[in-house]
Amino acid sequence: MQLRHSFTELRQGLRRNVSMHIAVVLTLFVSLTLVGFGALLNQQAAAAADQWGSELQITVYLCRDGDDNPSCDAEVTEPQKQAVQDVVEDSPEVDTWYLESKEEAFEKVKDLYGDERFEGPDAALTADDMAESIWITLEDPNEYQGITSQVVGLPGVAGVQDLREVVGPILSTIDRIKIASWAIAGFLVLAALLLVANTIRLAALARRKEIGIMRLVGASTLYIALPFLMEALVTAFLGVALAAGALAALVKYGIIDDLSSELEFIPWIGWPEYGVAVAVIGILGPVLTVLPTLLLTRKYIKV
Amino acid sequence: MIRFEKVTKTYPGPGRPALDNVSIDIEKGEFVFLVGASGSGKSTALRLVLRESRPTSGRVHVAGKEVNRLAGWKVPRLRRQIGTVFQDFRLLSNKTVSENVAFALQVIGRPKDEIRDVVPRTLELVGLQDKGDRLPDELSGGEQQRVAIARAFVNRPMILIADEPTGNLDPTTSAGIMNLLDRINATGTTVLMATHDNSVVDQMQKRVIELDHGRVTRDEATGSYGSEVV
Ligand SMILES: Nc1ncnc2c1ncn2[C@@H]1O[C@H](COP(=O)(O)OP(=O)(O)O)[C@@H](O)[C@H]1O
Numbered sequence: 001m002q003l004r005h006s007f008t009e010l011r012q013g014l015r016r017n018v019s020m021h022i023a024v025v026l027t028l029f030v031s032l033t034l035v036g037f038g039a040l041l042n043q044q045a046a047a048a049a050d051q052w053g054s055e056l057q058i059t060v061y062l063c064r065d066g067d068d069n070p071s072c073d074a075e076v077t078e079p080q081k082q083a084v085q086d087v088v089e090d091s092p093e094v095d096t097w098y099l100e101s102k103e104e105a106f107e108k109v110k111d112l113y114g115d116e117r118f119e120g121p122d123a124a125l126t127a128d129d130m131a132e133s134i135w136i137t138l139e140d141p142n143e144y145q146g147i148t149s150q151v152v153g154l155p156g157v158a159g160v161q162d163l164r165e166v167v168g169p170i171l172s173t174i175d176r177i178k179i180a181s182w183a184i185a186g187f188l189v190l191a192a193l194l195l196v197a198n199t200i201r202l203a204a205l206a207r208r209k210e211i212g213i214m215r216l217v218g219a220s221t222l223y224i225a226l227p228f229l230m231e232a233l234v235t236a237f238l239g240v241a242l243a244a245g246a247l248a249a250l251v252k253y254g255i256i257d258d259l260s261s262e263l264e265f266i267p268w269i270g271w272p273e274y275g276v277a278v279a280v281i282g283i284l285g286p287v288l289t290v291l292p293t294l295l296l297t298r299k300y301i302k303v
Numbered sequence: 304m305i306r307f308e309k310v311t312k313t314y315p316g317p318g319r320p321a322l323d324n325v326s327i328d329i330e331k332g333e334f335v336f337l338v339g340a341s342g343s344g345k346s347t348a349l350r351l352v353l354r355e356s357r358p359t360s361g362r363v364h365v366a367g368k369e370v371n372r373l374a375g376w377k378v379p380r381l382r383r384q385i386g387t388v389f390q391d392f393r394l395l396s397n398k399t400v401s402e403n404v405a406f407a408l409q410v411i412g413r414p415k416d417e418i419r420d421v422v423p424r425t426l427e428l429v430g431l432q433d434k435g436d437r438l439p440d441e442l443s444g445g446e447q448q449r450v451a452i453a454r455a456f457v458n459r460p461m462i463l464i465a466d467e468p469t470g471n472l473d474p475t476t477s478a479g480i481m482n483l484l485d486r487i488n489a490t491g492t493t494v495l496m497a498t499h500d501n502s503v504v505d506q507m508q509k510r511v512i513e514l515d516h517g518r519v520t521r522d523e524a525t526g527s528y529g530s531e532v533v
Pocket residue numbers: 314315320321339340341342343344345346347348
């Protein structure tokens with residue numbers, strides 16, 4: 001097998017059909033970027049659902065002194081607090097629960113915003129400004145209506161926060177974007193396949209006479225097909241590289257530098273998930289170009 | 304070396320078979336003309352030898368192998384043992400004479416040293432030692448056919464197949480080409496040549512197999528183009 005000839009052919013082949021190859025590379029680039037974007041979203045949704053779905057918690061906020069919530073007229077009393085805890089304890093929907101004190105709530109706030117603002121005489125908040133709360137982990141994340149309605153009306157309860165009302169729409173939006181990007185990617189993949197097929201057809205036509213002679217003098221099918229396969233691999237490589245670059249920029253500037261510092265309550269994806277997405281397009285890209293090449297060279301170069 | 308056993312070849316579509324129950328046996332080192340009117344099935348027979356197509360029924364043996372039962376990946380190896388020449392030369396116009404001949408060796412992976420050594424010697428054999436750097440378009444028809452023969456012979460095949468090699472050439476040039484094929488035959492290469500050029504056949508006095516509408520109507524050890532009835 002003389003690789004020199006294959007490389008010469010590869011160079012000539014790429015040059016002969018520059019515009020066609022650019023079209024293939026760009027189509028691959030965009031479609032693979034969308035596929036990779038879909039893969040990222042898929043993992044983002046999984047990560048979010050992982051955190052919020054299985055350990056989904058309901059938080060019952062108890063009234064504090066001077067609470068402006070209409071269901072409160074004064075700070076929750078000990079018997080009221082006990083009554084709420086009894087209801088939670090007896091509910092079949094509740095798996096585990098705990099009471100969070102004002103001090104614990106205050107610690108959380110300090111962790112989130114930094115200690116300095118909460119110290120000394122001009123502190124923005126003190127532990128007394130915080131509300132006590134009951135954190136409930138559900139037996140089954142889908143069964144929450146019973147406990148919610150039981151607790152909401154009780155005296156001393158300011159309100160019930162259900163993360164699902166916040167998270168649900170985010171999850172379904174992610175899902176819709178993912179489906180949309182995969183649908184668009186599907187059409188582009190089809191376009192890429194047709195472009196690849198056309199490129200090979202033109203290349204085979206341009207080299208028809210040469211291929212005829214090679215067959216006649218007994219060149220192996222692999223030898224004849226090799227320049228085509230190498231062209232396919234080069235275009236796939238370029239498409240994958242461009243898409244990987246675009247996705248890297250998205251992950252770095254979109255997620256790591258931007259979203260994950262702005263919206264900390266969501267578990268954002270990062271480089272490991274990017275690696276998975278690149279693996280997906282790294283396999284898909286060559287398959288998209290090599291597979292039609294193998295099929296078509298069999299057709300055009302058949303022995 | 305080449306044996307047809309009751310070979311019938313029918314192309315798709317209506318009409319009679321291109322080859323009809325043809326049996327031929329050609330020994331190693333023979334020079335055989337395949338003659339007959341246009342459409343009598345000569346090219347079809349040659350394509351079966353090259354395994355460019357397969358018989359509808361019957362068997363084709365080449366160099367001890369039944370070619371229609373050869374696995375696809377073994378076909379290139381078969382073709383390396385067969386040199387082929389056509390009426391239309393089939394040279395690559397962007398390559399020089401030398402490069403055209405070398406191409407046949409390059410694409411089957413022969414080492415460079417060997418190519419550098421063998422190509423000039425083969426050009427000398429066909430009388431083109433001074434024209435190695437020319438492009439095919441700068442050569443006469445007869446010279447182009449010599450290049451094609453050099454390319455077919457450069458790998459020292461056991462069999463040389465020629466389909467109307469003199470079809471585009473004038474009688475004098477044709478005689479030169481026939482002389483060259485005769486010399487190649489003298490090296491032990493079996494030559495099978497399809498033609499309907501009667502003067503060429505008459506002049507050579509070699510074995511003649513005549514086809515008529517796909518059937519063998521004559522097989523003479525030393526014959527002329529026309530049968531007894533002229
Ligand atoms: N690829 C083909 N498809 C259909 N018919 C063909 C094909 N090749 C040859 N034929 C038919 O087979 C017959 C023999 O053709 P061919 O072998 O080319 O004859 P020759 O070489 O003696 O002129 C002709 O009738 C021709 O029309």
